[in-house]
Amino acid sequence: MSLLDAENVTRFYGEFEPCGDCVDLTGPTHGRNQCPDCGTVVGCADVDLDVERGEVLGIVGESGSGKSSLAEMLALDLAATAGNVEFASYDGNLLDANYEERVDLRNTNVGMVHQHVRDGLNLEFTGGGNVAESLLAAGWRNFDEIRARVRDLFEETEVPVDRMDDPTDTYSGGMQRRVQIAKAIANDPELVILDEPTTGLDVSVQARVLDMFRRIQREQDVATIVVSHDLGVVRLLADRTVVMRHGRVIESGLTDRVMEDPQREYTQTLINSVI
Amino acid sequence: MTILEIDQLRKEFQMHVVGGKRVVGLDGVSFDVADGEFLAIVGESGSGKSSLLKCLYRTYLPSGGAIRFESTDGSVDLASCSERRLLELRDDEIGYASQFLDEIPRVPALDVVARPLVEEGVERPAARDVARDLLTALNLPEELHDAYPATFSGGERQRVNLARAIAPRPRLLLLDEPTSALDPETKAAAIDLLDRYLTEETTVVGVFHNRDVVAQVADRVVVLDDAALQRVVDVETYAEETSSEIDLAESEVGV
Numbered sequence: 001m002s003l004l005d006a007e008n009v010t011r012f013y014g015e016f017e018p019c020g021d022c023v024d025l026t027g028p029t030h031g032r033n034q035c036p037d038c039g040t041v042v043g044c045a046d047v048d049l050d051v052e053r054g055e056v057l058g059i060v061g062e063s064g065s066g067k068s069s070l071a072e073m074l075a076l077d078l079a080a081t082a083g084n085v086e087f088a089s090y091d092g093n094l095l096d097a098n099y100e101e102r103v104d105l106r107n108t109n110v111g112m113v114h115q116h117v118r119d120g121l122n123l124e125f126t127g128g129g130n131v132a133e134s135l136l137a138a139g140w141r142n143f144d145e146i147r148a149r150v151r152d153l154f155e156e157t158e159v160p161v162d163r164m165d166d167p168t169d170t171y172s173g174g175m176q177r178r179v180q181i182a183k184a185i186a187n188d189p190e191l192v193i194l195d196e197p198t199t200g201l202d203v204s205v206q207a208r209v210l211d212m213f214r215r216i217q218r219e220q221d222v223a224t225i226v227v228s229h230d231l232g233v234v235r236l237l238a239d240r241t242v243v244m245r246h247g248r249v250i251e252s253g254l255t256d257r258v259m260e261d262p263q264r265e266y267t268q269t270l271i272n273s274v275i
Numbered sequence: 276m277t278i279l280e281i282d283q284l285r286k287e288f289q290m291h292v293v294g295g296k297r298v299v300g301l302d303g304v305s306f307d308v309a310d311g312e313f314l315a316i317v318g319e320s321g322s323g324k325s326s327l328l329k330c331l332y333r334t335y336l337p338s339g340g341a342i343r344f345e346s347t348d349g350s351v352d353l354a355s356c357s358e359r360r361l362l363e364l365r366d367d368e369i370g371y372a373s374q375f376l377d378e379i380p381r382v383p384a385l386d387v388v389a390r391p392l393v394e395e396g397v398e399r400p401a402a403r404d405v406a407r408d409l410l411t412a413l414n415l416p417e418e419l420h421d422a423y424p425a426t427f428s429g430g431e432r433q434r435v436n437l438a439r440a441i442a443p444r445p446r447l448l449l450l451d452e453p454t455s456a457l458d459p460e461t462k463a464a465a466i467d468l469l470d471r472y473l474t475e476e477t478t479v480v481g482v483f484h485n486r487d488v489v490a491q492v493a494d495r496v497v498v499l500d501d502a503a504l505q506r507v508v509d510v511e512t513y514a515e516e517t518s519s520e521i522d523l524a525e526s527e528v529g530v
């Protein structure tokens with residue numbers, strides 16, 4: 001069985017009661033993600049995907065195509081409108097997990113690196129404190145053991161250990177991203193979800209963060225979903241890739257196949273606009 | 276024994292961005308590759324050489340036909356097997372060196388080459404030793420071993436790319452013009468290395484444009500012409516044919 005097997009994952013946004021035809025009236029064929037009848041925004045709909053242990057899945061698509069909505073639902077950070085997700089460490093539909101189960105799964109099984117640093121870190125806390133928070137939540141209690149583990153994680157993610165006790169808002173963007181990754185992998189999760197892991201970073205810093213993550217991913221063989229509008233990021237990390245548009249998956253396959261032999265018109269345009 | 280059986284392989288590209296135009300990359304190509312053989316693919320620019328290799332690696336999705344590969348756990352059709360199966364085969368049995376190296380900039384050359392070995396479970400120091408030997412055999416100056424390939428010249432990168440592809444001695448190795456950017460001396464070193472480092476356990480299918488290289492490395496030659504298979508010949512025949520072509524060309528210009 002796959003580590004994660006998702007079917008029909010759907011998320012609506014909006015203050016109105018959905019009319020019932022929102023999915024049929026949106027998507028790539030209509031060129032929109034907002035329902036013309038009731039105004040509901042279809043963040044994503046009918047998304048199927050699966051991830052095996054140790055595998056890296058890329059999700060690409062333009063801004064607003066639904067990548068973050070999908071990633072946040074899988075990371076248990078966002079409630080789903082519909083869908084069924086089987087996950088190896090959970091009995092039943094992951095999307096139906098209750099509050100306590102979500103907290104538990106987020107602490108031990110699924111690590112998330114958010115697109116916006118503030119969603120993932122408390123910038124007033126120290127960097128070490130942010131990472132320690134994950135360990136405490138997973139039941140670590142011994143102060144010295146926690147310090148030692150945080151230090152190891154800083155080394156692993158290449159954050160200077162002597163900055164451990166400084167407030168996180170004094171860190172550079174690249175360091176903050178690394179601390180997020182350290183926090184996400186702190187409890188050896190089975191799945192890590194990275195949302196735009198390089199946005200806002202200088203190109204050379206991007207490269208170092210990606211390389212660091214790739215090393216960790218391979219050493220620990222941790223399954224990863226990496227969301228990015230940057231095809232280069234996905235190309236570097238992902239074994240397989242899905243392409244999203246207007247909230248739907250429109251193409252998927254081996255990453256090099258999607259990039260070099262895209263089948264769908266939209267994917268061809270997307271790839272051509274980069275080259 | 277046959278390791279690869281290519282049967283009526285067809286690749287068509289539909290280019291939506293230029294009005295749905297269809298381009299035929301490969302038109303019903305069939306040939307077999309024997310276990311342990313070194314097969315060269317030659318043909319003019321645009322004749323379908325890289326498309327053929329990419330179909331074998333599934334970077335291109337074949338439009339028709341079959342590619343039967345004798346894997347260590349039985350026969351598998353590379354044109355239609357699942358993506359997961361293909362990823363496994365890429366990890367364990369099939370290697371590919373593209374014409375261009377794409378690697379993360381911040382990885383030293385030595386680690387780029389060592390990586391496939393490390394992923395196979397070889398200890399890092401031992402993997403780095405093999406990588407160093409390979410790069411040295413390819414005349415890559417030692418001071419570049421710990422530098423980042425992103426800053427390398429085309430020929431230097433190509434050596435890193437070739438070393439990385441051959442390092443794990445895959446059962447099937449696909450090479451796309453692995454020596455095109457090398458000077459004659461380095462080219463000779465590369466050919467020598469292919470001969471020395473690779474054993475009977477590795478079957479090679481490689482695209483080459485240099486006749487001399489083909490004559491030195493290949494057992495048989497597949498000639499492609501305008502997306503179709505023109506002929507398959509053994510390397511002696513190919514060498515004779517091409518040398519008589521050269522004679523002919525020379526007599527025409529009156530040398």
Ligand SMILES: Nc1ncnc2c1ncn2[C@@H]1O[C@H](COP(=O)(O)OP(=O)(O)OP(=O)(O)O)[C@@H](O)[C@H]1O
Nearest residue numbers: 013014041043062063064065066067068069070229
């Ligand atoms: N909280 C929200 N309330 C209303 N609409 C939302 C909300 N979050 C997302 N959306 C809408 O859902 C759609 C998908 O958004 P999402 O953030 O998932 O896109 P994305 O692919 O991650 O984009 P980006 O590349 O810009 O991060 C967009 O139209 C967006 O405006």
Ligand SMILES: [Mg+2]
Nearest residue numbers: 067068069115
């Ligand atoms: Mg997003």
Ligand SMILES: [Zn+2]
Nearest residue numbers: 019022035038
């Ligand atoms: Zn509606």
